[in-house]
Amino acid sequence: MIRTNNLNVSRLTPIIAPADLKQVFPLSDEGAAFVTQSRQHIRNILNGKDNRLMAVVGPCSIHDPQAALDYARKLAKVAHELRDQILIVMRVYFEKPRTTIGWKGLINDPDLNGTHQISKGLGVARQLLCDITELELPVATEMLDPITPQYLSDMVCWGAIGARTTESQPHREMASGLSFPVGFKNGTDGSLQIAIDAMRSALHSHSFLGINHEGRTSIVQTTGNPWVHIVLRGGNERPNYHPEDISQTEELLNTAGLSRTVMVDCSHANSYKDHERQEEVLGSVIEQICNGNTSISGIMLESNLESGNQALAPCPSQLSYGVSITDKCIDWPTTERLLRQAHGELSRVGGRKTI
Numbered sequence: 001m002i003r004t005n006n007l008n009v010s011r012l013t014p015i016i017a018p019a020d021l022k023q024v025f026p027l028s029d030e031g032a033a034f035v036t037q038s039r040q041h042i043r044n045i046l047n048g049k050d051n052r053l054m055a056v057v058g059p060c061s062i063h064d065p066q067a068a069l070d071y072a073r074k075l076a077k078v079a080h081e082l083r084d085q086i087l088i089v090m091r092v093y094f095e096k097p098r099t100t101i102g103w104k105g106l107i108n109d110p111d112l113n114g115t116h117q118i119s120k121g122l123g124v125a126r127q128l129l130c131d132i133t134e135l136e137l138p139v140a141t142e143m144l145d146p147i148t149p150q151y152l153s154d155m156v157c158w159g160a161i162g163a164r165t166t167e168s169q170p171h172r173e174m175a176s177g178l179s180f181p182v183g184f185k186n187g188t189d190g191s192l193q194i195a196i197d198a199m200r201s202a203l204h205s206h207s208f209l210g211i212n213h214e215g216r217t218s219i220v221q222t223t224g225n226p227w228v229h230i231v232l233r234g235g236n237e238r239p240n241y242h243p244e245d246i247s248q249t250e251e252l253l254n255t256a257g258l259s260r261t262v263m264v265d266c267s268h269a270n271s272y273k274d275h276e277r278q279e280e281v282l283g284s285v286i287e288q289i290c291n292g293n294t295s296i297s298g299i300m301l302e303s304n305l306e307s308g309n310q311a312l313a314p315c316p317s318q319l320s321y322g323v324s325i326t327d328k329c330i331d332w333p334t335t336e337r338l339l340r341q342a343h344g345e346l347s348r349v350g351g352r353k354t355i
């Protein structure tokens, strides 16, 4: 027989179904109640009913669950202290979209050695989400692979669609069915329009292929996600967090009939990929809010236990503890200082103005 398909596929390996993984790492009733309440807080911030600022803070990517949990314990403490002005949500990113090639995250390659033990990766990710949720710290993640939500999304409180996938129909379809607020990044070239188009698409119902709880290929019919918004991350070496960029975004949102809520990613092209410049971006955003801006409802910081980044070593035991293996991050002391400063400024003006 002449073979005409799977010519470039070397192996297909079936894996555990979502329902079975959830039996191994169940979300407790208390955890589910906390996730439900946190999602409501985020929705209230996005629609202006809650005048706190949402801050998505944490590593560029998770590669060491132990270090992530150490980080989560520190963040949970600060989140509790600052909760009257800032809702802190931990950035727990398991899936990395690469510009070309590179390590694609803990789910794809949990052993960091190219063995791609994806079943193990899903389990490690689920265990970590259970542990962080137990600390009463809400979790944010990037939704990259349309299959993974069935495994993990019961514990996610906020999701991002990244700059490289905002224009992709499967990602817009996926967002239309997610149970939590989703931020669409502007494009890597700085295009705002693709995020606007993405929001308009994800607000609608869609029918597409996915998997069900038992892992069976299924038609997924969604209702549309009313909690989608834009995330400004800069593009093409040009930041887009300055007052004129925010006004332009507000105008585009108004024209498209979309809700006027904006989140600013202090990292990526907004910081020229220099982790230390996130402070400058955050400073400007907080100043804009204190001067009466009513559309900015959230910020994002890439932060880890230690500053900078490191190359993925041939032997993972050679890696330095708490240092990113993807983008450079600010360290914990800087993160705590920035969050406390932002809290001080917001308290001084009596919180974010909303309309």
Ligand SMILES: O=C[C@H](O)[C@H](O)COP(=O)(O)O
Pocket (backbone or CB within 6 Å): 060, 096, 097, 098, 099, 100, 101, 102, 326, 327
């Ligand atoms: O946030 C992470 C990176 O910016 C993104 O995954 C792209 O990384 P790369 O350009 O190193 O592939």
Ligand SMILES: C=C(OP(=O)(O)O)C(=O)O
Pocket (backbone or CB within 6 Å): 060, 093, 097, 142, 161, 162, 163, 164, 185, 233, 265, 268
């Ligand atoms: C990849 C990321 O961001 P962006 O999509 O904005 O490049 C990220 O936040 O990890």
